[in-house]
Amino acid sequence: MNSRINGFYKQSPSDRLDTIVERADLSAEAQAALANVGLSLGDADNVSENVVGTIEYPLSVATNFVIDGEDTLVPMAIEETSVVAAASYGALMARDTGGFETSVSGPIMISQIQALDVADPHAAKVKILNEKSDLIELANEQDPVLVEHGGGCEDIQVRVIDTPRGQMVVTQLIVDVRDAMGGNAVNTMAEALAPEIEQLTGGDVSLRILSNLADRRLARARCRLDPAVLASDDTDLSGEEVRDRIVDAWAFAAGDPYRAATHNKGIMNGIDAVATATFNDWRAIEAGAHAYAAQGGYGPLTNYEVGEEGYLACSIEIPMQVGTIGGATSLHPTAQASMELLAVDSADELAGVMAAVGLAQNYAGLRALVSEGIQAGHMSLHAKNIAIQADVPQELVDEVAAQMVAEDEVRQDRAEELARELK
Structure with a gap:
């Protein structure tokens, strides 16, 4: 499949759909889902609460992506006019230099159990760790299907944290959730362990909930850009000048949280659009991304530097809590069609695609900012x-x-x- 489609933006929506169906060899079910705009009230009622109607986003396809050696067409649901164009243009700039390489640290989620009013927090920590094996076994009893597929609770950690309300003992479950987003799985495990933690600590267990700072579930993408593709005819800037200005723009974000917030918003424009198209939880992804960017002082999620042979070296590292099975994705036929279009085999692969889209979105926006201007x-x-x-x-x-x-x-x-x- 070739993701390079010349003149795609000039086609009518129906012709674009025909092109995508042919290029990606989509099933009749996926084609019908994409052609029939709208979510029925019955399906909507299964997804949310107190439903009275639906609201639609345009579903677009970003072209030109080559990710880990494979041409990829990327579904994006968003109302902002320039986002899909920028992602496609960013992918085109990286295409001749091999596209994007991605890696993912694994589908690991964290759930936390908060114990209050513990008389001896550090002694309680030792007690919990002494029972680690039994606690892991109890956690895994809650989801035998996950364990059967190679996932489950892998470790338990305990932290004594200082808060405005005194010290608290926080037990953290480290769970491999495989191809699910994993929220329900890790929350169920935390609920099951709460009575045990209460007994071991002698305290009062309150919160039992996942953390959206998914810093053990990192997605990374990188590419390099020939300065020739960065040159701006509108401003007569050379590719090398634009390249250096992009590095300076990144340095601005690295030194100033006011700029970093907008820099990272540009990244999330692309990632959120893919998350929406696949019915993944963009709010969880946003929370994790900004919390990760704030560690040690808020800064940019991407990095730019002048690399070998003068190329612009571009990279991103971002928490990516996404799923390809379960959740709302399986309830929405258009989301299922989007997943078929992506043709990813795992949550890790989807995370890599989304990281690549975020990176392309970011440097395409930066190129415009430092040359002709975003407007x-x-x-x-x-x-x-x-x-x-x-x-x-x-x-x-x-x-x-x-x-x-x-x-x-x-x-x-x-x-x-x-x-x-x-x-």
Whole structure:
């Protein structure tokens, strides 16, 4: 399968769907799910609570990705006009230099059991650790199917932490959740161990819940960019100049949390869109990413430097708590179609794809920021939205939008005026 589709953005939505179905050899079920926009109220009611309707996001496909040697078409659900274009452009820039290489530390999640009012916290810690084997066995009894598939609780750690309410004993379960996101599995284990922890500590167990700082479930991606693909015709900047400005932009984020917040938001634009398309929990991913970025002072999740032969070396390391089985993904036919399009075999592989998308999104945005500016691309897409909002006939939208951008007058009244003139 070749993810390079020339002129894909120029096709009609129905033609794009036909192209994707043919390229990815999608099943009839996946094709039907993608063609039939909408989630039934019955299905929606199974996913959420107090359902009265649904709200739709556009489902797009980012092209050009080569990830670990495989061409990959990436589903992205998002309402921001420039995100899919930036991801596709970022993937294209890396394509001739081999695309993205990824690695994942493993599908390990952490669940915490909080014990309060412990008379001797450090002695309690020793007691818990002395019973580690039995506690692990009890935890694994809660999910024999997970254990059967090679997962389960692998370790137990105990921390005595100082808080504004005094010392607390926190028992942490280290669980391999395989291809699930794992929240339900680790929470069930923590609930089961709570009475044992209470007895061992002599304290009062309160919280029994997973941690979304999934720092044992890290996804990494890297690529390198030839400076030639970074050159900006609009500003006459050379590729080397743009490359160096990107490194300077990263250094700005590394030194200033105000900039780092926006830098990381650019990364999450891409990752959240893939998470939404596959019905993974983007909120958990966001929480873990920003908590990870804040360790030792808030900073960027990506890294840029000038590498061998003057190439721009790009990398990302980010917690990625995603699943390919269970959860809401299995309840939404379009999410299932998105998973079929991705053709990933495991949660680790999905995590690698999402890390690569986040990296591509980030350096594509940085390239625009340090050269022609972010508004150049944004404004042309924004102008189309304004033209549509002004009820410009479909056949005139592109022409009206281009004229407004050329005049630097992107307004609804101007769109209406141009439409009347062109008619």
